[in-house]
Amino acid sequence: MSKFGELVDLNIPVLLDFYAEWSEASEAMHPVLRDVAAALGDKAKVIKLDVDKNSQLAEALRVKGLPTLMIYRDGEMKWRQSGEQNANTLIGLLKEHQ
Template sequence: MSKFGELISSHVPVLFNFFTDWNEESTSMHPVLREVAAAIGDNARIIKINVDKNPELSDALRIKGLPTLIIYKQGEMKWRQSGAQDSEALINLLKQYAS
């Protein structure tokens, strides 16, 4: 989890997508996140975390619903939401926290 600590300490917003390959709503977010990444460029980072491969982190963050999206900036959680989101909303959120 020390790597996670490094990631959340970033000076740009970091959007984490907690997902599983067997959850349809989770996998439906992959193209949305590619669209967000293309639109936001270097102003934010997007990290996908498979909860099946990272159970300790998922438990520590109390990830229950999938997908769960969390934005961190400079070590602080800024936003969290479970369930699929649209690219426009995510782009606007990341722009808000990038400034």
């Protein structure tokens, strides 16, 4: 869990995508997240976390639906939602937390 703290304790917004390869909705988010990362460059960070490989973390954060998206800034969760989102919505949310 200490690595998780290092991932989210940044002074830029960090978008976490909890996904699974077997989830069609998760797979549909991949190009959206690439667009978000490309649009924001070094002003935000996008991190994908496979729930099958990070089950303890997913359980600790009570991830139930996929994909589950979270925005952290300075180690604090600022936003969370399950389900698909579009790139413009995510970019707007990340800009709000810069």
